[in-house]
Amino acid sequence: MNKLQKLVRMPIWLTLPAFAILLAFFGIPTVVLFLNSLNAPNFSIANYQAFFGQAANVRVLLQTIEVSLVATAICLIIGYPTAYLITAASKGVRTALLVFVAIPYLTSLLVRTYAWIVILGDRGLVNTMLLESGLISSPLPLIYNRFAVYVGMVHIMLPVMILPLVSVMLGIDRSLMAAARSMGARPFAAFLRVYFPLSLPGLRSGSLLVFVLCLGFYITPAALGGLRDAMLSTFIASQVETSFNVARVAASAFILLAVAAAMLAVFGLDLSGTQGRSAGPARRSRWNQLPSLSSLARYLNELATPYRAKRWTASLYKAASNSRLPQIVGAVFVAVVMFYLLFPSVLVIVMSLSAGPSLQFPPSALSLQWYRSFFGDPSWTGAALISIQVGIAVTILATVVGTLAAYGLNRTFPRLRSSLTMVMLAPITLPSIVVGIAAYLGLLNFGLIGTKSGIALTHSLGAIGYVVVIVSATLANFDRRLEQAAKSMRAGPLQTFRRVTLPLIRPGIIGGALFAFLHSFDEVVKTSLISGFSIRTLPLKMWENMRHEIDPTIAAVASLLMLLPVLWLFALYVTWWRSRPSAQRALLEPAA
Structure with a gap:
């Protein structure tokens, strides 16, 4: 009891x-x-065979994976240095930057997509400015293509990449980098051997989130892309709207779900960074299978030992560099990223106050x-x-x-x-x-x-x-x-x-x-x-x-x-x- x-x-x-x-x-x-x-109950894989039997369906599936991978890679290339610079900033600046990242993250996806239509359209901000300046004679094809899809998707997913990275990077002890530098490691080597491995959990979780969410994108590709840029979600939605064949729609949905589930199964089970560390012994064991190359490597390593010792001694008592160039470059990079995240929203707000019969920037009069x-x-x-x-x-x-x-x-x-x-x-x-x-x-x-x-x-x-x-x-x-x-x-x-x-x-x-x-x-x-x-x-x-x-x-x-x-x-x-x-x-x- x-x-x-x-x-x-x-x-x-x-x-x-x-x-x-x-x-x-x-x-x-x-x-x-x-x-x-x-x-069911007459179990068969006929619906899956019918899907893969049509070349157009396979092309849409591969295109969905390709677009998701490219968008994830772009978010990673932009998001990792941005997160690193945010965590390296002072507490006040860091808080402000995180707010600037959070505002577009919390803003409606539909609103952000509409903002890029206003910017990239034939009568949008970019083409209007270029036409008025006389640099072009006809509007550039900046929308309804793959370029516009990537611009919109990266803009929407970039905060999803930055925030997990910042969360992990804030927990990394910066004294570890200083310890590596004190032992003669150059800045890039210290970053690559110490800081980067510790940030892998954030990198892995951010990349996984961005890729899985990109797989299900529907609004942004449909609004900014052309007919050749259709994603599998768009294909499924068109099936639902035209002829709601439950079996065919279910097969298409589970094919998309299988791709997402496969990524979650491979990378989602362990986000602690143990996967990345476990790969090291495997690489060394394969290297050791080549005795001649291993002997050559040891010989070159022994030759370089006196040079490394001399470099460590020289750098130990070397005066710190007074160059502010890295700080300036970092500040400019972060400013450009914040501009990319915030400008579309600001632009729409300003253009909504236009007094003309259509949207204008800058508005000729306010209304x-x-x-x-x-x-x-x-x-x-x-x-x-x-x-x-x-x-x-x-x-x-x-x-x-x-x-x-x-x-x-x-x-x-x-x-x-x-x-x-x-x-x-x-x-x-x-x-x-x-x-x-x-x-x-x-x-x-x-x-x-x-x-x-x-x-x-x-x-x-x-x-x-x-x-x-x-x-x-x-x-x-x-x-x-x-x-x-x-x-x-x-x-x-x-x-x-x-x-x-x-x-x-x-x-x-x-x-x-x-x-x-x-x-x-x-x-x-x-x-x-x-x-x-x-x-x-x-x-x-x-x-x-x-x-x-x-x-x-x-x-x-x-x-x-x-x-x-x-x-x-x-x-x-x-x-x-x-x-x-x-x-x-x-x-x-x-x-x-």
Whole structure:
């Protein structure tokens, strides 16, 4: 009986509401989707054979992988030195730079894509400036091609690469580099042999995130690319819109899912950097299989020993260089990256104030006509109201369920916690189009297609994951001895949670809630599958207007949406600042 009571009181049961939602609207539908792709109960791989039997399908799949790899490589080339320079900056400068990186990361994906249409279009900023200066006689083809796709995707994914790298680099002890330099290592050698291996976990996780997310890109390639730049997500979406053959769509979705799952299986199981270290002995063993080359290497190494000793002695007493060139180059590089991240948003805000019949930069005169057009059009305000209603519902549901799940996971075994967390994060790590199709099948069984409740439940699949991540990070720094102290003073479990735990983790809960709202307010792909023809959220209406006509009103809408991340950061700062005195009160009065 006592064992049964202990089992019932285990915190892991707090994860049941979250897993119930995931199972009903994502887990079971995904299994059904896979069975449909195999033509169950008459199992066959005919749908997969039909996919690979068409050269156009294979070309789209290879193109999706190629675009994702190239975008990831560009993000890595730009993001790694940017993250390194951010961590090397002073605390104040570092904080400002991280805010500049976070603002575009939190800005709507649709808004950032629209900004590049305004910049790269035939009548966009770049072509207009070149035409007016007389450098070109006709607009350059800067949009609807692979170049525009890379520009847009890298702009969207670059913060996803920088933030994990900064997180890992901040934990690297800089004195290790100084120790390597004191032993005669040159700056580049010290970086390559000491700093770089320690930063591999951030490099690996950032690259994995960027690549997997790029695989599921739909909006940006469709808006900025041409017909030859279609991604597999675009191909699946066209299948859904034209003839919703569940078996064929399921096969295409699981082929895309297989690529993402393969990358997660290979690189996602160990992000601690042990993989990179384990490769060293293998390389040395293969080298030792060539005795003649090994002997030559040892001989050359012995010849170089006196030179290295002399260089170490000379560099040991050498005066430090006063050259400021590396600092200037680093500052210019970071400034260019920040300009690339922030300028599109600033440009759209400025152009939304144009008084002319079309968007202009710089505006000939300032006017709020496009904002009046937005607030005076019932179709726009109605779509905004629906997005707010759905966002609030998603925020409440995801915050409550996600916080309970994070608390339960924090109190369970580490191995079980890791596995369950990965399952809970599947809707935000797997391609969005696959999650949307699975959610469509799940909601179809409950008759919720084309309803606000269906849209809210679909958005909650990803929003719960964000809340779990943020609240879990807050709980990781929580001292559980405070709860034990409160219970020792005869406080019950509920009173302890309300008076001690909740005040200390409140900033994480509020941060998770804000992330959940932003996630819902920015969702387009899954909403387009679930909404039917009766409900139009604000991002969905923006996407439809972008596809059919460039309405200047979109610039005003985009400018308003850009205020959301700024308000989010301000609310988060106020929450953290106000949480300090409440935390102190919780410590002084744990069970009053």
